[in-house]
Amino acid sequence: MSVTMLFITILVLALLGYLLGRANASGLKASGNALHSIPPYHGYYVALWCGLPALLLILVWQAAQGSVVDQLLIASLPGHLTDGVSPARISLMLGEIKNVAAGRVFGTPEQAIIEAAETYKTFQNTAGYALVVCGLSAAVAGIAFARARLSPEFRARNRVDGILRGLLILSSIIAILTTLGIILSLVIESLAFFARVPVFSFLFGMEWSPQMAMRSDQIAAEGAFGAVPVFWGTIFISAIAMFVALPVGLFSAIYLVEYADKRIRSAVKPLLEVLAGIPTIVYGFFAVLTVAPFIREFGMSMGLDVASNSALAAGGVMGIMLIPFISSFSDDAISAVPQSMRDGAYALGATKAETIRQVLLPAALPGIVGGVLLATSRAIGETMIVVMAAGLTATLTANPLEGVTTVTVQIVTLLIGDTEFDSPKTLAAFGLGLVLFISTLALNIVALQVVKRYRERYE
The missing domain is CATH 1.10.3720.10 (MetI-like)
Structure with a gap:
């Protein structure tokens, strides 16, 4: 199952959780119980507990899966491929292995690379299956947990408002941190540039020719x-x-x-x-x-x-x-x-x-x-x-x-x-x-x- 299909499945489960939560609250109301919150809020509560933990798990898993699989792949390589090899060379080797695994073969790779490509595909498939199982389990567990908490006196509206308020705050923090990251990346690299080129010459210079030579004896080496x-x-x-x-x-x-x-x-x-x-x-x-x-x-x-x-x-x-x-x-x-x-x-x-x-x-x-x-x-x-x-x-x-x-x-x-x-x-x-x-x-x-x-x- 692809990640997209997993997302769609979790959204369908969240919709199912909403219907179950609302139906449960409607049943309590029909039994003569006075509800603190109207039935739709009970449904929203169940849907949020179904979708949010599962989607968060998928996002974290996707962010960490690449580096974890790479480390496992490096550990499984034969010693003659990794002993005394620089990190840059290992990075190139990983790229070659991934190309072979994807079918993008250039020339005739050695047997160890072909075997490593098969191992990489095995790791990827295993990680994919584990993601599906963990994601669906988290969604089902969220539905069960939320439904168990529903009762006539349960403050579903307050809980839903609190969750949504937290999501809004989180979104604001992400937007602020993204802006700060953009500014810091610009400032840090710009300071590195101005350490080599004076600010006054950059802002008020009348000639722009940033082509730098590869060797100091070439023309326009200074730019x-x-x-x-x-x-x-x-x-x-x-x-x-x-x-x-x-x-x-x-x-x-x-x-x-x-x-x-x-x-x-x-x-x-x-x-x-x-x-x-x-x-x-x-x-x-x-x-x-x-x-x-x-x-x-x-x-x-x-x-x-x-x-x-x-x-x-x-x-x-x-x-x-x-x-x-x-x-x-x-x-x-x-x-x-x-x-x-x-x-x-x-x-x-x-x-x-x-x-x-x-x-x-x-x-x-x-x-x-x-x-x-x-x-x-x-x-x-x-x-x-x-x-x-x-x-x-x-x-x-x-x-x-x-x-x-x-x-x-x-x-x-x-x-x-x-x-x-x-x-x-x-x-x-x-x-x-x-x-x-x-x-x-x-x-x-x-x-x-x-x-x-x-x-x-x-x-």
């Missing part, structure tokens, strides 16, 4: 890590994207709120929201195959020299992607303006356009600005569109027809292929990632504060 051209490319493409997204998103929101009737709004708004659900790699294909060639051919017809990966193509397509963000926030902000402000403007003789320009937009400005800032942080952190449509050369230019690179493009480029995390070239990706993280975090904080003030004003 150049001035990130100003990379930062400028990110800002430049983001500015082009906002130049496209801001007017289109804002004007579409004004039309949908103030001019469109209900039928048009119910049709157009979902279509506009679809843009937010399109994968960014699809936008990248659209930029590479449609927008970039069109801009280049149009520019060449006018005698202009247009790069194949121009900033205009990447920024324009990114702007299309950001339209739903700005439109949605602007729509909510304008809709939240009290109708009394509109009525007051009309009573003073203002036209609809004057009311929108002089009353609605100033009143909704905090919410609109919050949406713009969130869209800007989204543009700064965008990866797939700029990886496919932007250039790789870091250049300082204000010409949108030329190619520029961005922080995310450089991070992907630096970490592609075989990487060594002790070289400045690879560690530079973490330095760029730390700056990107701080920038987007600052924009998100500012945007949330603006939206918070807006909500406090009109709610």
Whole structure:
């Protein structure tokens, strides 16, 4: 039985436990007993005791099974394969054994490796069967334990609320620890990078060429890590994207709120929201195959020299992607303006356009600005569109027809292929990632504060 089927089976048992618990409580109530909690809470209690311990056991088992099986496999290997062998060599040997066990055979492996592959498959099968038995046993034991505790005076609602509260706290702790882990990984690796490259040279250097030589006598052995051209490319493409997204998103929101009737709004708004659900790699294909060639051919017809990966193509397509963000926030902000402000403007003789320009937009400005800032942080952190449509050369230019690179493009480029995390070239990706993280975090904080003030004003 696969892990997926085991999960489904435990969920079915949890549903069965719910029905049994509720039926048991209903029987107690029918016998004239006064229940502390309504029957569904008794069912929830049994279902939680059935599902949670079993699912937790499966997760822990899956996390530990790989290392335990590897240790057992190493202990079963012949002495001539493991005596005096370095950990790196043993790791390669384990990889070869697992490849042979999976049927990915390259060349003719020695007999000891083939036998070890059979042993590995035996260990895996045994562990799988043991997981199924232990998981189902834990689920059945949970049902039996929970049903034994049910009684008319049992506080099932309080217990269920306590369990759910604990799950919510656990989820919050996991989210916090994950965030801290991301920050620590960025900071630690960035400190290792800044120990080799001065912070001032990185933040204010004008030349970016992180290609490190393999030997000290090769050309460009020292590299150049001035990130100003990379930062400028990110800002430049983001500015082009906002130049496209801001007017289109804002004007579409004004039309949908103030001019469109209900039928048009119910049709157009979902279509506009679809843009937010399109994968960014699809936008990248659209930029590479449609927008970039069109801009280049149009520019060449006018005698202009247009790069194949121009900033205009990447920024324009990114702007299309950001339209739903700005439109949605602007729509909510304008809709939240009290109708009394509109009525007051009309009573003073203002036209609809004057009311929108002089009353609605100033009143909704905090919410609109919050949406713009969130869209800007989204543009700064965008990866797939700029990886496919932007250039790789870091250049300082204000010409949108030329190619520029961005922080995310450089991070992907630096970490592609075989990487060594002790070289400045690879560690530079973490330095760029730390700056990107701080920038987007600052924009998100500012945007949330603006939206918070807006909500406090009109709610």
